[in-house]
Amino acid sequence: MEARGRGVFAARRQRCPARTVDRAARHHGGDQRARGDHSPAGFIAEKLVTGEADVAIQQISELKQIGGIEVVGPLPLDLQAPAVFSAGRMTASRKVDAADHLLHHLASTAVWPVLRETGLEP
Structure with missing residues (x-):
């Protein structure tokens, strides 16, 4: 370089x-x-x-x-230090169904285009 x-x-x-x-x-x-x-x-x-x-x-x-x-563009894969994002909800949540719905949506392939547009890889 x-x-x-x-x-x-x-x-x-x-x-x-x-x-x-x-x-x-x-x-x-x-x-x-x-x-x-x-x-x-x-x-x-x-x-x-x-x-x-x-x-x-x-x-x-x-x-x-x-x-x-x-x-x-990205660095070659062998030079990258990937960051992993995760999500969860409190077991005592008062809105379990809504939280689960959101978490399932965020984990679905439907959000992949938005993730990629912002520079994230699903």
């Missing part, structure tokens, strides 16, 4: 561990460690808009929330 501008990678530690960024850089024949910027919070892609970085690594669903950037 070629270094250009102020920063090659801007990565959020919680979403893309430093080892993932290092592995990605080595995969492309470079050494990222001296150029990385690991921000503790927020949308790291905002650094693209402000010109503080040339590349941002973050969850696609979070990248898509920042206007003025181009999301070029």
Whole structure:
């Protein structure tokens, strides 16, 4: 990977561990460690808009929330750290049927297009 501008990678530690960024850089024949910027919070892609970085690594669903950037795609699978979302309801819920209906709907294939549109994979 070629270094250009102020920063090659801007990565959020919680979403893309430093080892993932290092592995990605080595995969492309470079050494990222001296150029990385690991921000503790927020949308790291905002650094693209402000010109503080040339590349941002973050969850696609979070990248898509920042206007003025181009999301070029996911990292190779062997470099990804998947996030798994789950949902449940309280056993003492007063609206068990409504909660179960919502949970079943969220787990159905009917919501897959919406998930994909926002950058999530069902």
